[in-house]
Amino acid sequence: MTERTETSPQRTDVPAPLDAVVVGAGFAGIYSLYRLRKDGLSVRVFEAAEGVGGVWYWNRYPGARCDVESVDYSFSFDDDLQQEWNWREKYATQPEILEYMEHVVERFDLARDITLNTRVTDILFDEDSLLWTVTTDTGEAVRARFVVLGLGPLSNSNIPNIPGIGDFAGPLLHTGQWPHEPVDFTGQRVGVIGTGSSGIQSIPEIAKQARQLTVFQRSPNFSVPAGNRDLTDDDRAEQKAGYAERRRLSFLSGGGSPHQPHPHGALEVSDDERRAVYEEWWQKGGVLFSKAFPDQFTSVEANDTAREFWVQKVRAKIDDPAIAEQLIPTDHPIGTKRICTDSGYFETYNRENVELVNLRKAPIERIDATGVVTADGRHHDLDALVLATGYDAMTGSVKKINIVGRGGRTLNDEWAAGARTYLGLGLEGFPNLFNLTGPGSPSVLANMVLHSELHVDWVADAIAELQARGASVMEPTNAAVEGWVEECRTRAESSLMSMADSWYVGANIAGRPRVFMPFLGGLGAYGEIIGKVAADGYPGFEFTAS
Numbered sequence: 001m002t003e004r005t006e007t008s009p010q011r012t013d014v015p016a017p018l019d020a021v022v023v024g025a026g027f028a029g030i031y032s033l034y035r036l037r038k039d040g041l042s043v044r045v046f047e048a049a050e051g052v053g054g055v056w057y058w059n060r061y062p063g064a065r066c067d068v069e070s071v072d073y074s075f076s077f078d079d080d081l082q083q084e085w086n087w088r089e090k091y092a093t094q095p096e097i098l099e100y101m102e103h104v105v106e107r108f109d110l111a112r113d114i115t116l117n118t119r120v121t122d123i124l125f126d127e128d129s130l131l132w133t134v135t136t137d138t139g140e141a142v143r144a145r146f147v148v149l150g151l152g153p154l155s156n157s158n159i160p161n162i163p164g165i166g167d168f169a170g171p172l173l174h175t176g177q178w179p180h181e182p183v184d185f186t187g188q189r190v191g192v193i194g195t196g197s198s199g200i201q202s203i204p205e206i207a208k209q210a211r212q213l214t215v216f217q218r219s220p221n222f223s224v225p226a227g228n229r230d231l232t233d234d235d236r237a238e239q240k241a242g243y244a245e246r247r248r249l250s251f252l253s254g255g256g257s258p259h260q261p262h263p264h265g266a267l268e269v270s271d272d273e274r275r276a277v278y279e280e281w282w283q284k285g286g287v288l289f290s291k292a293f294p295d296q297f298t299s300v301e302a303n304d305t306a307r308e309f310w311v312q313k314v315r316a317k318i319d320d321p322a323i324a325e326q327l328i329p330t331d332h333p334i335g336t337k338r339i340c341t342d343s344g345y346f347e348t349y350n351r352e353n354v355e356l357v358n359l360r361k362a363p364i365e366r367i368d369a370t371g372v373v374t375a376d377g378r379h380h381d382l383d384a385l386v387l388a389t390g391y392d393a394m395t396g397s398v399k400k401i402n403i404v405g406r407g408g409r410t411l412n413d414e415w416a417a418g419a420r421t422y423l424g425l426g427l428e429g430f431p432n433l434f435n436l437t438g439p440g441s442p443s444v445l446a447n448m449v450l451h452s453e454l455h456v457d458w459v460a461d462a463i464a465e466l467q468a469r470g471a472s473v474m475e476p477t478n479a480a481v482e483g484w485v486e487e488c489r490t491r492a493e494s495s496l497m498s499m500a501d502s503w504y505v506g507a508n509i510a511g512r513p514r515v516f517m518p519f520l521g522g523l524g525a526y527g528e529i530i531g532k533v534a535a536d537g538y539p540g541f542e543f544t545a546s
């Protein structure tokens with residue numbers, strides 16, 4: 001493959017093209033570099049952050065940890081790696097996951113091809129050379145035959161446009177852009193806006209430290225205790241001995257972990273059995289609770305049984321019934337927004353130093369130098385304000401880059417009415433450009449580490465196929481894209497998932513088209529589909545020689 005040529009500011013000649021540019025150094029980008037380099041390609045990774053890790057570099061807020069068990073939320077591509085690494089807790093903390101990712105980068109000597117502190121701004125296709133030119137905010141421009149976008153579905157923070165937000169005099173912290181130095185809330189009056197997964201993880205930790213915590217809640221969320229605990233040597237030995245089977249089951253499963261739902265629907269079993277099954281999945285912890293019965297996302301009645309079980313459990317945790325009432329969601333079926341995974345979240349509202357402010361009753365009017373003003377005329381005095389307000393998800397980071405394909409087509413125009421992909425991977429008009437774990441793929445509905453591996457392996461195999469055919473570019477046809485968009489739409493409509501005003505449908509960002517973005521059907525079914533496309537010679541893609 002093409003020789004890699006180092007660029008330096010002194011050079012005046014144009015560097016030889018690379019085989020591939022990867023954007024992003026989270027799980028997806030790290031594995032892309034490993035696999036494509038292993039296949040003999042010259043690769044460079046550009047990463048906006050000062051370090052690798054993606055989400056786990058940025059999200060350093062108190063309480064941040066994964067909601068898929070550590071043993072599953074880790075790379076499977078190298079058995080020595082998974083045998084050597086010792087996870088400390090059932091759900092690893094952010095520092096532990098970051099340590100793991102840095103270890104992977106070092107172990108496989110990846111850092112030499114990763115350029116940090118560098119944001120990709122433009123990706124332009126040249127139809128004569130059939131090469132992409134990737135330009136960065138440091139002024140560097142490199143050419144490459146292939147571009148792999150590992151930008152992450154949750155990497156573009158949503159900073160709400162609340163009047164006066166810029167006037168706040170104390171620290172204003174978004175969970176996804178948390179400072180590197182420890183933030184000490186001791187003795188402070190702290191506000192948290194947002195009660196999604198990030199808010200629900202951080203609120204119990206902040207409450208332990210702050211003098212007073214005010215939680216500004218617009219929508220309550222379903223959350224299930226993680227049941228987190230330290231792993232013992234015996235746990236680790238058992239997990240490592242069972243890794244092969246664990247991974248096999250995970251790749252076949254809906255969510256990318258080795259758990260299978262009950263064989264019958266929630267309404268097909270007796271009340272006692274149903275309660276026992278819910279109890280079992282409650283004990284498994286967190287987001288898994290949405291996977292107890294196979295019909296939880298297709299039948300409102302079945303979903304109601306899960307919701308009622310959840311309500312009973314949660315009411316019992318909260319001392320004040322009036323507060324409990326406000327913490328129980330009534331606006332969406334359980335699981336149609338990602339179920340949060342907590343450690344003592346609801347119990348936090350039993351503390352003397354915690355106040356719940358219900359923004360449905362009195363919305364935020366403005367922020368000023370010393371706090372938040374709500375519509376009931378109250379001024380909530382604050383020393384620090386945490387924005388746990390989420391992300392412009394799935395397409396936000398892609399749209400920030402000026403991506404121009406064949407015939408001057410821009411990705412922003414192509415996606416104006418909703419993302420359009422073939423298999424979630426290929427984009428018509430954008431040859432040899434692959435988008436990882438974004439819209440049109442299971443994405444955030446599955447364990448994203450294994451999902452990244454599935455995607456990267458597919459892309460690497462497709463590139464190998466292209467080379468074997470002596471082709472220069474591959475690109476999906478318009479018909480294939482249309483078909484896949486329709487497939488995703490039909491699946492979404494036959495499920496309860498699109499009923500919620502979630503970030504899965506872009507409802508959290510004003511002005512976004514409302515389209516359910518992930519592929520519904522599970523990682524296993526999706527893997528089968530894209531695997532069959534590869535095995536059948538890539539129908540839906542056109543391969544063109546130069």
Ligand code: FAD
Binds near residue numbers: 025027047057120401
């Ligand atoms: P990311 O980790 O988001 O990495 C993308 C990288 O691309 C970022 O570092 C970003 O700086 C960089 N980037 C973006 N744009 C540019 C650009 N223009 N130029 C250069 N660099 C750029 N998923 C799970 O399956 N299980 C979990 O437990 C889980 N927990 C999560 C917890 C939090 C707090 C969050 C926010 C998400 C969580 N997720 C979880 C989802 C998470 O997005 C994925 O698990 C995974 O980390 C995504 O990896 P990635 O490499 O695709 O993207």
Ligand code: NAP
Binds near residue numbers: 196338340388389
């Ligand atoms: P989120 O789920 O989008 O939650 C954002 C919260 O902020 C919501 O409660 C939202 O209210 C509120 N909000 C947004 N703008 C607001 C405004 N202007 N005024 C008042 N409230 C406002 O974001 P997130 O909590 O960061 O989680 C995003 C995803 O990241 C998760 O679903 C999950 O996939 C992943 N994640 C996982 C973990 C984990 O446990 N491993 C932890 C964190 C994140 P509304 O609902 O009313 O819009």
